[in-house]
Amino acid sequence: MSVMPPQRLADAGELASAMNVLADGLASELDGRTLVFLAGIPTRGVMLAQRLSGLLAAKGIPSEAGAVDISMYRDDLGMRGGVAPLQATQLPMDLDKWTVVLVDDVQHTGRTARAAIEAVLAFGRPRRILLAVLVDRGGRELPVRPDFTGMAPEVSLGARVRVHLAGQDEGEEGVFIS
Amino acid sequence: MKWTRKDLLSLADLSAGEINFILETTAEFKGVGQRRMKKVPSLRGKTLVNFFVEASTRTRTSFELAGVRLSADVVNIAATTSSLSKGETLVDTAKNLEALAADLIVLRHSAAGASQFLAERLRAGVINAGDGAHEHPTQGLLDVFTIKERLGRVEGVKVGIVGDIRFSRVARSNIHALTKLGAEVTLIGPPTLVPREFARLGVGISHSLDDVLGDLDVVNLLRIQHERQKAGYFPGTGEYASLFGLNAARAERLKPEALVMHPGPIHRGVELDGAVADGPHSVILDQVTNGLAVRMAVLYLCGSVSGEKEA
Numbered sequence: 001m002s003v004m005p006p007q008r009l010a011d012a013g014e015l016a017s018a019m020n021v022l023a024d025g026l027a028s029e030l031d032g033r034t035l036v037f038l039a040g041i042p043t044r045g046v047m048l049a050q051r052l053s054g055l056l057a058a059k060g061i062p063s064e065a066g067a068v069d070i071s072m073y074r075d076d077l078g079m080r081g082g083v084a085p086l087q088a089t090q091l092p093m094d095l096d097k098w099t100v101v102l103v104d105d106v107q108h109t110g111r112t113a114r115a116a117i118e119a120v121l122a123f124g125r126p127r128r129i130l131l132a133v134l135v136d137r138g139g140r141e142l143p144v145r146p147d148f149t150g151m152a153p154e155v156s157l158g159a160r161v162r163v164h165l166a167g168q169d170e171g172e173e174g175v176f177i178s
Numbered sequence: 179m180k181w182t183r184k185d186l187l188s189l190a191d192l193s194a195g196e197i198n199f200i201l202e203t204t205a206e207f208k209g210v211g212q213r214r215m216k217k218v219p220s221l222r223g224k225t226l227v228n229f230f231v232e233a234s235t236r237t238r239t240s241f242e243l244a245g246v247r248l249s250a251d252v253v254n255i256a257a258t259t260s261s262l263s264k265g266e267t268l269v270d271t272a273k274n275l276e277a278l279a280a281d282l283i284v285l286r287h288s289a290a291g292a293s294q295f296l297a298e299r300l301r302a303g304v305i306n307a308g309d310g311a312h313e314h315p316t317q318g319l320l321d322v323f324t325i326k327e328r329l330g331r332v333e334g335v336k337v338g339i340v341g342d343i344r345f346s347r348v349a350r351s352n353i354h355a356l357t358k359l360g361a362e363v364t365l366i367g368p369p370t371l372v373p374r375e376f377a378r379l380g381v382g383i384s385h386s387l388d389d390v391l392g393d394l395d396v397v398n399l400l401r402i403q404h405e406r407q408k409a410g411y412f413p414g415t416g417e418y419a420s421l422f423g424l425n426a427a428r429a430e431r432l433k434p435e436a437l438v439m440h441p442g443p444i445h446r447g448v449e450l451d452g453a454v455a456d457g458p459h460s461v462i463l464d465q466v467t468n469g470l471a472v473r474m475a476v477l478y479l480c481g482s483v484s485g486e487k488e489a
Contacts, residue, residue, distance in 0.1 A: 069206070071220075072218040073218065073219060073220075077485060082180030082181055082182040083182075083478075083479050083482045083483065085179075085180075085202060122210075122217075123215070
């Protein structure tokens with residue numbers, strides 16, 4: 001199999017527009033009176049949740065951002081060549097009053113989102129859980145569908161889609177396929 | 179870094195990075211104990227066998243609860259109920275456990291090296307829960323975790339380990355973990371129980387608790403076993419307590435923020451007085467709570483890797 005050089009699906013500007021699409025979608029769904037918690041799924045979802053919180057604030061919708069680590073809830077334990085470090089989970093103490101928006105960079109099989117839902121429910125019973133993903137690349141293996149999608153490119157099943165974020169990854173910001 | 183070991187046999191084997199990896203994982207599992215739902219599905223469908231060929235209640239219970247909190251199926255086997263008492267060898271017993279698809283075996287055994295012996299022969303992950311006078315790695319980890327949690331660091335912390343060092347697996351595991359993370363360790367006790375050879379492990383040695391007490395950030399008191407007295411290692415518990423027991427008068431000379439630790443079960447009035455065990459310096463019950471989190475972390479890490487080898 002030949003190794004293809006990484007191909008750019010979106011540059012920094014297009015990534016920013018996709019984030020705006022997500023923010024617009026969320027803004028139309030949330031009325032500004034609900035308590036909104038943006039729970040990023042590590043690693044890149046955490047930074048995206050923070051950015052999304054800023055975009056919502058500009059639209060007059062207050063929210064808080066944190067993280068939900070899903071390692072303990074995965075269904076592929078021991079299939080990934082060693083165990084990666086756990087990341088801190090930051091969720092509100094009184095979760096039952098909040099609407100939780102799960103934020104991830106790439107949606108693929110849906111297994112990550114499923115694990116994230118289970119992880120959040122271990123902390124309480126939020127009023128509502130929504131799922132926002134920057135890139136929906138297709139290939140679902142579970143009936144878990146994002147509520148909000150930034151972009152949905154056509155991607156072949158075997159391809160790897162990576163999101164590079166300034167401040168987290170080296171090189172230029174954008175969405176890449178390899 | 180990633181965790182890649184299926185077994186936890188000794189802390190002497192581990193790098194400082196691996197020890198810190200376990201401590202960081204432990205901090206997250208301690209958080210699980212504060213959730214509304216205290217159970218996580220990490221080891222769902224996996225079988226954990228607690229195989230205790232030497233009596234233990236608290237360590238076995240801690241491992242059992244750790245396995246349950248990780249959603250594993252947990253089976254306990256004690257020496258008296260196993261076929262070992264009918265002459266079956268250790269490895270035959272363990273192979274039988276593996277034939278029943280045990281994914282993780284927690285072993286407590288009176289022979290040093292028993293866990294390693296099994297780990298080399300089985301696909302299952304093996305966790306050493308104490309092997310003779312060799313090591314008790316999860317106890318060493320929970321002690322270091324408790325120090326780090328309370329004092330914010332391990333490097334440069336002055337730790338005194340008091341008592342039966344010669345025969346203590348707890349002391350050995352503590353020495354390895356603490357020195358790797360940069361603590362200054364002093365072993366304290368009568369010359370019969372604290373032999374000079376231990377200095378080779380990079381620790382100080384003192385035969386007088388009173389000489390060093392005021393300088394320590396942590397005093398870890400080990401249980402004195404009556405069998406040692408019968409064998410002549412020290413004259414009597416009364417004399418031991420007067421020289422090496424942490425009584426109320428000695429406790430007044432501790433630094434204000436100093437920690438008093440004990441792996442349990444405590445002999446009140448021998449290693450330490452009840453008032454000190456229940457007093458402001460004591461973190462003995464923190465050790466118990468942290469022990470559960472450490473064991474969840476270790477079972478999670480090794481259970482993930484041992485599953486990988488089967489796949």
